[in-house]
Amino acid sequence: MRLIILACCVLLAAAPLFAHHSFGAEYDANKPITLTGIVTSIQWTNPHFYFFMDVKDQNDNVANWKFEGYPPVVLNRVGWKRTETMLPGDSVTVFGWQARDGSNWAHSRFVTFAKNDLGELSLYPNQFVQTPNLIVILIEVRHAFRLIPLNEKHPEDLDPAWLGDSVGHWEGDTLVVDVVGFKERVKGSKINTDALHIVERFTRVDYNTIEYSATIEDPKALLHPYTITSKYMLRPGTRLQEYVCENNQDPASFEELDKKSLITREK
Numbered sequence: 266m267r268l269i270i271l272a273c274c275v276l277l278a279a280a281p282l283f284a285h286h287s288f289g290a291e292y293d294a295n296k297p298i299t300l301t302g303i304v305t306s307i308q309w310t311n312p313h314f315y316f317f318m319d320v321k322d323q324n325d326n327v328a329n330w331k332f333e334g335y336p337p338v339v340l341n342r343v344g345w346k347r348t349e350t351m352l353p354g355d356s357v358t359v360f361g362w363q364a365r366d367g368s369n370w371a372h373s374r375f376v377t378f379a380k381n382d383l384g385e386l387s388l389y390p391n392q393f394v395q396t397p398n399l400i401v402i403l404i405e406v407r408h409a410f411r412l413i414p415l416n417e418k419h420p421e422d423l424d425p426a427w428l429g430d431s432v433g434h435w436e437g438d439t440l441v442v443d444v445v446g447f448k449e450r451v452k453g454s455k456i457n458t459d460a461l462h463i464v465e466r467f468t469r470v471d472y473n474t475i476e477y478s479a480t481i482e483d484p485k486a487l488l489h490p491y492t493i494t495s496k497y498m499l500r501p502g503t504r505l506q507e508y509v510c511e512n513n514q515d516p517a518s519f520e521e522l523d524k525k526s527l528i529t530r531e532k
Contacts, residue, residue: 296363332373458485
């Protein structure tokens with residue numbers, strides 16, 4: 266079944282490929298946190314969804330935390346409903362990254378609900394375009410893309426890139442993609458060297474589902490390889506949209522960041 270889904274949405278992905286444009290200014294990738302608490306209020310606002318929850322510490326002291334989430338349009342497209350998915354009183358566990366200023370404010374990456382398992386925040390949709398000799402993956406966030414030539418070798422004069430260099434081939438009904446040539450990242454939560462090597466496998470197991478796995482090895486940074494798994498789920502009618510943060514032009518937002526010394530001004 267060598268047919269790739271033309272438009273799909275990443276579900277339960279193991280790690281985001283891209284951070285929001287202001288993530289580095291507001292949040293610290295070296296401060297991952299996992300908190301469990303009770304939702305107190307929700308704000309379905311553009312360009313970002315926010316929710317607040319009470320968290321108890323070991324001494325039963327309660328602190329109210331603010332979490333930033335994905336835009337409402339993204340949540341709606343992956344099945345979140347304002348009156349059902351998250352409500353005040355819900356018990357949730359949140360993984361994310363704390364604000365740089367150390368306040369009770371964080372960027373939420375995963376949200377797991379005690380009442381069900383439908384709450385994990387998903388990434389922006391991807392679109393696959395298939396030709397006989399090339400697979401193209403269009404990624405809505407930041408308008409990024411990947412080119413995957415089929416049955417070719419990596420160039421000998423590779424220029425390192427954040428997404429690396431990809432080549433693919435078919436093993437039965439599975440598309441196998443070999444990725445090398447990454448730029449080094451020696452700071453933050455995603456450290457890798459120029460020896461990073463990833464092998465991805467895409468298998469369409471039914472009309473609506475592509476099973477995905479990626480085996481990651483980096484002998485200069487990792488003790489041993491590891492494998493992550495995920496799924497691509499078909500969302501009929503989904504179309505890639507323009508990626509834009511409406512808050513770019515919000516003076517109040519910039520003033521708030523400026524007061525926290527989170528804006529770097531070029532001279």
